[in-house]
Amino acid sequence: MLVVLALVAFGLLAWGWRGVARTPYVPFQLPWLLSASVVGIGLLGFALGAWSIHLGRRQDAAHRFATEQLVRDAVELADRAANGSPLGKR
DSSP: OHHHHHHHHHHHHHHHHHHHHTOOSHHHHHHHIIIIIIHHHHHHHHHHHHHHHHHHHHHHHHHHHHHHHHHHHHHHHHHHHHHTOOSSOO
């Protein structure tokens, strides 16, 4: 979904660029600039920001899983050491 938003933003930028490029009179370029280009830049910033947040959350979840696994292994190792069972076998 975020990739689609980014592609739409690039499409808006291209549409704004085309509108500005084919209009020789500067006051008539401003509506193209404001309606397509600024909205495209805003949408692109939103999509990339949301993607960055998504990737950060995925990395945090992977780190949390690895930490929980390490804690489980340490608790299991401590239990085996306390019970006097061999540490090499599960």
